[in-house]
Amino acid sequence: MSQRITINDVASAAGVSRQTVSRALNDKGEIDGDTKQRVLDAAKELGYRPSRFARGLVRPDTTSIGLVIPDLLNPFFTEVAAAALEAARAKGWHVVVYDTADSVDEELSTLQVIGSQVDAVVGYFNLSETQLDQHTHGIPVVLIGREHHATRFSSIRIEGAQGVRSAVDHLVAAGHRRIGMLDHAHAEPSDKHQWFCDAMNAHGLSPDKVAGAVQSVDGGADALTRLLKAQPDVTAIFTFNDIIAIGALRAARRSGRDLAVIGFDGLQLGTVVDPALTTVALDTRKIGALAVEQAARLMAGDEPLSGEDLVVQAVLLLRESA
Amino acid sequence: MSQRITINDVASAAGVSRQTVSRALNDKGEIDGDTKQRVLDAAKELGYRPSRFARGLVRPDTTSIGLVIPDLLNPFFTEVAAAALEAARAKGWHVVVYDTADSVDEELSTLQVIGSQVDAVVGYFNLSETQLDQHTHGIPVVLIGREHHATRFSSIRIEGAQGVRSAVDHLVAAGHRRIGMLDHAHAEPSDKHQWFCDAMNAHGLSPDKVAGAVQSVDGGADALTRLLKAQPDVTAIFTFNDIIAIGALRAARRSGRDLAVIGFDGLQLGTVVDPALTTVALDTRKIGALAVEQAARLMAGDEPLSGEDLVVQAVLLLRESA
DNA sequence: TTGAAAGCGGTACCAG
DNA sequence: CTGGTACCGCTTTCAA
Numbered sequence: 001m002s003q004r005i006t007i008n009d010v011a012s013a014a015g016v017s018r019q020t021v022s023r024a025l026n027d028k029g030e031i032d033g034d035t036k037q038r039v040l041d042a043a044k045e046l047g048y049r050p051s052r053f054a055r056g057l058v059r060p061d062t063t064s065i066g067l068v069i070p071d072l073l074n075p076f077f078t079e080v081a082a083a084a085l086e087a088a089r090a091k092g093w094h095v096v097v098y099d100t101a102d103s104v105d106e107e108l109s110t111l112q113v114i115g116s117q118v119d120a121v122v123g124y125f126n127l128s129e130t131q132l133d134q135h136t137h138g139i140p141v142v143l144i145g146r147e148h149h150a151t152r153f154s155s156i157r158i159e160g161a162q163g164v165r166s167a168v169d170h171l172v173a174a175g176h177r178r179i180g181m182l183d184h185a186h187a188e189p190s191d192k193h194q195w196f197c198d199a200m201n202a203h204g205l206s207p208d209k210v211a212g213a214v215q216s217v218d219g220g221a222d223a224l225t226r227l228l229k230a231q232p233d234v235t236a237i238f239t240f241n242d243i244i245a246i247g248a249l250r251a252a253r254r255s256g257r258d259l260a261v262i263g264f265d266g267l268q269l270g271t272v273v274d275p276a277l278t279t280v281a282l283d284t285r286k287i288g289a290l291a292v293e294q295a296a297r298l299m300a301g302d303e304p305l306s307g308e309d310l311v312v313q314a315v316l317l318l319r320e321s322a
Numbered sequence: 323m324s325q326r327i328t329i330n331d332v333a334s335a336a337g338v339s340r341q342t343v344s345r346a347l348n349d350k351g352e353i354d355g356d357t358k359q360r361v362l363d364a365a366k367e368l369g370y371r372p373s374r375f376a377r378g379l380v381r382p383d384t385t386s387i388g389l390v391i392p393d394l395l396n397p398f399f400t401e402v403a404a405a406a407l408e409a410a411r412a413k414g415w416h417v418v419v420y421d422t423a424d425s426v427d428e429e430l431s432t433l434q435v436i437g438s439q440v441d442a443v444v445g446y447f448n449l450s451e452t453q454l455d456q457h458t459h460g461i462p463v464v465l466i467g468r469e470h471h472a473t474r475f476s477s478i479r480i481e482g483a484q485g486v487r488s489a490v491d492h493l494v495a496a497g498h499r500r501i502g503m504l505d506h507a508h509a510e511p512s513d514k515h516q517w518f519c520d521a522m523n524a525h526g527l528s529p530d531k532v533a534g535a536v537q538s539v540d541g542g543a544d545a546l547t548r549l550l551k552a553q554p555d556v557t558a559i560f561t562f563n564d565i566i567a568i569g570a571l572r573a574a575r576r577s578g579r580d581l582a583v584i585g586f587d588g589l590q591l592g593t594v595v596d597p598a599l600t601t602v603a604l605d606t607r608k609i610g611a612l613a614v615e616q617a618a619r620l621m622a623g624d625e626p627l628s629g630e631d632l633v634v635q636a637v638l639l640l641r642e643s644a
Numbered sequence: 645t646t647g648a649a650a651g652c653g654g655t656a657c658c659a660g
Numbered sequence: 661c662t663g664g665t666a667c668c669g670c671t672t673t674c675a676a
Contacts, residue, residue, distance in 0.1 A: 004652095004653090006652090006653055006654090007653060007654065008653080016662080016663085017662070017663045017664080018653085018654080018655090018663090019654095019655080019656085019662075019663065019664085020661085020662060020663075022654070022655060022656095023661090023662085026655085030661055030662080031661065031662080032661060032662085035661080035662085043460070044460070047460075047623070048460065049441075049459070049460050049461055050438075050459070050653080050654070051379065051652085051653050051654070052378075052437075052438045052439055052440070052441070053375045053376075053377075053378035053379040053652085053653075053654090054375075054379055054652075054653035054654040054655085054668090055375075055438045055653085055654060055655085056374075056375035056378075056438065056654095056668095057373070057375040057376055057379055057652090057653080057654070057655095057668045057669065057670090058653090058654055058655050058656085058667090058668055059654090059655075059668090062435070062438065062439065064418070064439070072400060072403060072404040072407065073400065073401065073404050073590070075397070075400075078394060078395065078397075078400050079395065081394060081419075082394040082395050082421065085394065085419065085420075085421050086421070089420075089421075092435070094418050094435070094439055095418065095419060096386070096416050096417065096418050096419075097403075097407065097417060097418075097419045098407075098411075099404065099407050099408070099411075113384070113414070113416070116372070116374045116377050116378070116384070117374055117384065117386070117416055118374070119371075119374075137371070137372070138365070138366070138369070138370065138371050139371055217593065217594050246594050247594075250594070250596055253596065254596075268395070269591070269594070271539065272539050272568050272569075272572070272591070272594075272595060273594060273595060273596075274572055274575065274576075274595075274596070301369070326669090328668090328669060328670090329669065329670065330669080338646080338647085339646070339647050339648080340647090340669085340670080340671095341646075341647060341648085341670095341671080341672085342645085342646060342647075344670070344671060344672090345645095345646090348671085352645060352646080353645065353646080354645060354646085357645080357646085372669080372670070373668085373669050373670070375668085375669075375670090376652090376668070376669035376670040376671085377669085377670060377671080378652095378670095379652050379653065379654090379668090379669080379670075379671095380651090380652055380669085380670055380671045380672080381652090381670090381671075
């Protein structure tokens with residue numbers, strides 16, 4: 001633990017006062033060329049590096065936000081992150097990114113350390129609100145895709161009922177009647193499953209052909225295989241997300257089966273597979289931008305966005321797979 | 323610009339001294355229950371949030387590094403970023419991510435603001451070394467995939483000659499003779515192009531069937547179409563990266579053409595296309611981990627890694643497309 | 645249990 | 661052109 005080298009060390013090494021060192025390092029005008037050079041040399045010699053904390057204390061004009069993501073390798077979250085980064089950059093903010101691996105423990109330890117590092121937190125959490133409240137030390141929090149109650153929190157709401165309804169409408173219009181779904185593999189059904197059921201019911205169709213899928217390409221392929229074994233007459237499926245849909249698409253093609261597939265998310269990735277994936281798309285740019293904007297308002301104490309301004313609508317994006 | 327609420331404000335609001343406030347907020351023992359509650363209430367009331375700078379100044383035990391990436395939406399960089407994040411988390415570091423959109427101007431403005439925010443910088447730069455030196459205020463810098471000269475800098479070297487050689491060997495062994503390449507679209511040929519030429523020459527084959535491609539799926543498709551128009555007898559191609567390869571694969575399949583394709587990068591993405599992409603793979607985890615480790619040594623003043631320890635070898639990863 | 649005082653490492657504003 | 665001094669907001673002794 002080598003002792004930190006401070007401006008004082010440089011000052012005495014160069015035989016000047018700290019203010020002079022400060023001037024030299026910050027390219028202030030009022031300083032003699034020789035002196036400046038001497039200081040610079042001494043600084044380099046000692047390996048001096050100004051403390052960002054001390055700097056920040058004196059001129060606290062930089063704000064940074066923490067962006068908490070369950071999995072950076074999932075393209076959906078990458079897109080959200082990219083959008084948030086861009087929105088933050090426009091404000092001159094810094095973004096500290098944390099990947100929690102979708103684990104509550106990691107969320108906790110992230111929060112533990114986040115509090116003293118950022119001015120606001122934005123992102124995805126599984127933690128209970130009480131826990132969030134406790135570990136977040138009073139800084140503003142913007143939750144994505146999840147409800148909140150405490151006033152210090154805010155949420156970006158994801159509204160997918162209409163989009164999923166359009167998807168099912170589209171399948172039905174194309175003549176499909178036996179439509180299945182590949183949901184996530186968790187214990188309780190997802191929002192998307194609920195939306196799917198509502199849409200199916202509206203058509204008098206029974207939404208009973210459902211399998212759970214691990215959230216990966218292989219997971220999607222497996223789940224489809226299972227579903228088709230149990231329900232061989234299915235002609236179309238809707239999936240929890242695009243990753244799963246791509247796996248399903250692959251499994252279908254390999255088994256030589258003609259199957260209409262509609263995913264959820266609207267990833268760029270969906271355009272590189274063949275056929276290109278039809279999907280219920282979310283505007284990831286909007287999600288990221290909204291989250292940052294809301295954080296800005298919360299921090300500034302401005303009137304925060306609310307209600308309709310804070311929801312992102314999913315819309316059906318027709319490509320080739322259905 | 324609402325005036326910052328300090329610990330003093332809370333103190334006077336609660337009718338105690340700042341130390342007492344500090345105790346209450348940090349869960350120190352020596353404090354009366356009532357007093358503590360009163361302080362906490364006052365703090366909440368005022369919306370008080372401790373300054374992370376002041377905190378850091380007193381107890382500077384947190385380090386953060388800046389990760390500079392040209393494009394977070396490119397899966398290759400995402401993978402590197404994820405690896406770096408993980409390595410940093412293992413050390414208890416924070417990672418501030420910057421996306422420079424592959425633009426020198428953005429790199430500059432990023433650096434401008436980075437200096438007072440992080441303890442080291444890691445990533446991809448187009449900037450000249452002099453510029454890096456000037457704007458980086460003496461903090462350690464680890465460059466990825468690029469040489470350096472100044473001692474304050476360090477580089478992770480990407481060594482692909484052997485991997486590309488294996489790829490070409492593989493194609494030749496499969497009977498291919500007319501092998502083309504889709505390089506990037508920049509003015510000067512890439513390293514990969516050089517490696518390709520060397521490998522071709524070693525087989526006495528002429529590496530003259532080359533087209534430039536914009537780095538996107540569509541770019542790859544376009545470039546392949548152009549190449550095949552000019553060189554209809556090509557039976558196999560090697561590409562600058564996986565994204566381009568995927569586009570080429572799609573174009574080939576759509577034109578009903580049987581073409582062997584080998585990409586570069588080793589993206590996960592290559593497994594979701596059909597046929598799965600054969601590629602010259604880079605270990606992105608290693609790149610990220612190495613960069614962070616080297617930054618750690620540079621910061622600690624330890625003996626930095628050097629030579630062979632700092633290179634990442636590309637290796638041929640056989641899948642289905644060749 | 646609480647408060648006063650002394651820094652942490654810089655920068656800004658003076659005076660010299 | 662240079663140095664002294666006063667903070668920035670917080671935590672940590674050390675008294676009271």
